[in-house]
Amino acid sequence: xxxxPLDPLLHxxxxxxxxxxxVGLESADFNLLLEKTxxxxxxxxxxxxxxxxxxxxxxxxxxxxxxxxxECAITYHGIRAFETYVASLKPYLGIG
Amino acid sequence: xxxxPLDPLLHxxxxxxxxxxxVGLESADFNLLLEKTxxxxxxxxxxxxxxxxxxxxxxxxxxxxxxxxxECAITYHGIRAFETYVASLKPYLGIG
DNA sequence: ATAAACATGTTTATGTCATAAACAATATGA
DNA sequence: TCATATTGTTTATGACATAAACATGTTTAT
Numbered sequence: 001x002x003x004x005p006l007d008p009l010l011h012x013x014x015x016x017x018x019x020x021x022x023v024g025l026e027s028a029d030f031n032l033l034l035e036k037t038x039x040x041x042x043x044x045x046x047x048x049x050x051x052x053x054x055x056x057x058x059x060x061x062x063x064x065x066x067x068x069x070x071e072c073a074i075t076y077h078g079i080r081a082f083e084t085y086v087a088s089l090k091p092y093l094g095i096g
Numbered sequence: 097x098x099x100x101p102l103d104p105l106l107h108x109x110x111x112x113x114x115x116x117x118x119v120g121l122e123s124a125d126f127n128l129l130l131e132k133t134x135x136x137x138x139x140x141x142x143x144x145x146x147x148x149x150x151x152x153x154x155x156x157x158x159x160x161x162x163x164x165x166x167e168c169a170i171t172y173h174g175i176r177a178f179e180t181y182v183a184s185l186k187p188y189l190g191i192g
Numbered sequence: 193a194t195a196a197a198c199a200t201g202t203t204t205a206t207g208t209c210a211t212a213a214a215c216a217a218t219a220t221g222a
Numbered sequence: 223t224c225a226t227a228t229t230g231t232t233t234a235t236g237a238c239a240t241a242a243a244c245a246t247g248t249t250t251a252t
């Protein structure tokens with residue numbers, strides 16, 4: 001029942017929300033994440049970059065209806081990290 | 097299933113560990129928290145101060161075996177905040 | 193008795209990070 | 223063509239987490 005270290009990348013409200021959404025979706029574009037998380041565009045852009053940098057999500061830039069479109073999806077590595085984070089966090093919360 | 101804001105004071109590994117320990121104990125002194133959390137003294141001191149400042153814990157300074165001793169206990173307000181935090185976090189984790 | 197080592201915390205300094213504001217590029221509509 | 227909207231990126235800054243340095247007193251060794 002010790003306290004395991006928490007992945008700093010996931011221990012952040014916005015990044016965690018992004019990951020939480022992506023584990024339940026095939027993929028999500030920038031605007032969907034924007035709407036679901038309530039973040040600002042700037043912040044969302046930065047945090048997507050960090051998650052991509054870590055290999056937790058894949059990011060594909062394309063176009064949709066003539067406009068730029070950024071499509072995000074969680075990777076296998078990201079799923080593993082998310083699950084590990086959740087498991088590590090539980091003892092802190094008195095769960096499990 | 098929206099993402100509620102997370103209490104920034106509790107969304108920190110060390111402060112959360114402190115609170116997690118205190119909800120399960122009558123009280124704990126500085127050294128016990130030090131040992132159980134694995135934190136440095138400086139960091140522990142700072143985070144205890146912040147939790148006290150917020151009224152989440154009470155801090156009583158006394159002496160034990162001739163040495164300074166800092167005894168911490170969670171307050172009712174702290175318990176409420178912790179429970180709220182846990183409840184708010186669950187949707188992020190896909191729990192409940 | 194004095195110095196060295198130990199015990200318990202606090203304060204300060206600094207590098208990192210989260211965030212919003214400013215910017216860029218393109219598209220659409222009047 | 224000018225203004226406005228859409229989609230995102232870059233930058234600037236203020237807050238924060240952390241460790242190092244410091245302060246105060248105690249015990250032990252000599």
